[in-house]
Amino acid sequence: MENEKEIERIEEEIRKTKYNKHTQYHIGQLKAKLARLKEETDKKKTVKGKALSLRKSGDATVLLVGFPSVGKSTLLNKITSADSKTGDYDFTTLDVIPGMMEYNSSRIQILDIPGVISGASSGKGRGKEILSFVRNADLILIMIDGLEQLGVIEKELYDSGFRLSQMKPDVIIKKMDKGGIKVSTSVKLTHLDEKMVKIVLKERGYHNAEVLIREDLILDRLIDSTSKNRLYVKHLVVYNKVDLLMDVQRELIPEDFIQISSLKGGGIEDLKKAIWDNLGLMRIYMKKIGKLPDMKEPLIIGEGRRVIDVAKRIHKEFAYKIEYARIWGPSAKFPDQKVGVERVLRDGDIVELHMK
Ligand SMILES: Nc1nc2c(ncn2[C@@H]2O[C@H](COP(=O)(O)OP(=O)(O)OP(=O)(O)O)[C@@H](O)[C@H]2O)c(=O)[nH]1
């Protein structure tokens, strides 16, 4: 309770204070303190309210969020197969409606959590509750049926620690035993200086540390870099019910939003493809020596993975046993190319593993 009052007071002060040369360090300190207080309250909540757990199922997990009645359930029914098996959930305090979408031979779990955003407009969002729950979401789909909803949802997710389609701050903080706070940078900082870094780190509980900054940080990202419960996850905005809009209204929708009609079916294939593209998955077809490749059930694995990662996925021990591979398909320079275990694969490759 004490913390909550203090949080409100600081938020108010930050709102009222203009950011300039004279106030910047004070604001920096306030923001860092705010982050600390919020983390403390969140921790208490998690202990009391039982951390929710989600068993991962399928090749990737997508979280669907949006205001009530935007059409989340309608979409889920349309893109997931009714008979597909889904994971088990701890329904302690949240309703989760899971569905499994099959696409490009992969199984993508889509979670609809009604009520997450409903409280946002009243300032009582449940975003924080779901934060621990969805730590392993690979993609967030924000569904809207009006442009004005987006800001509210984004703010709710931001306040809950989500950093949508952002890179993790390129900052390394190493705790030390003594020596105070030492800051080194590999780029010129144009938004803040060493003094600010020290103020923020001290407020976040670092007294002796080596900090290496490798991007032109802004204050909020500096604070993010000192926080453990930030979630850097990709997102897509899906504009639903476009069947109700006139052409002139549709033209106002930003180009990178995916326009669909869950009810009539328009845009659904584009959406599925966008989900696949943003998850960064690849299909690797396995071939046994002397046999034809299995073109029906590829191994689904993240982009940028190597031969050795594929081997490991098939059997833990293969990591030590594998000697080389033969490959066909998009990444092979020629069919039946012999490659080493560090070779990075591409979507659609056929791989034959050779053991020692
Ligand atoms: N015209 C039109 N109506 C739609 C579309 N998608 C959903 N609806 C309608 O919108 C209403 C709400 O849809 P739901 O799928 O239940 O919405 P929801 O987001 O799951 O709502 P909550 O579970 O309450 O959060 C229903 O009457 C749907 O038929 C669409 O693409 N076009």
Ligand SMILES: [Mg+2]
């Ligand atoms: Mg629903």
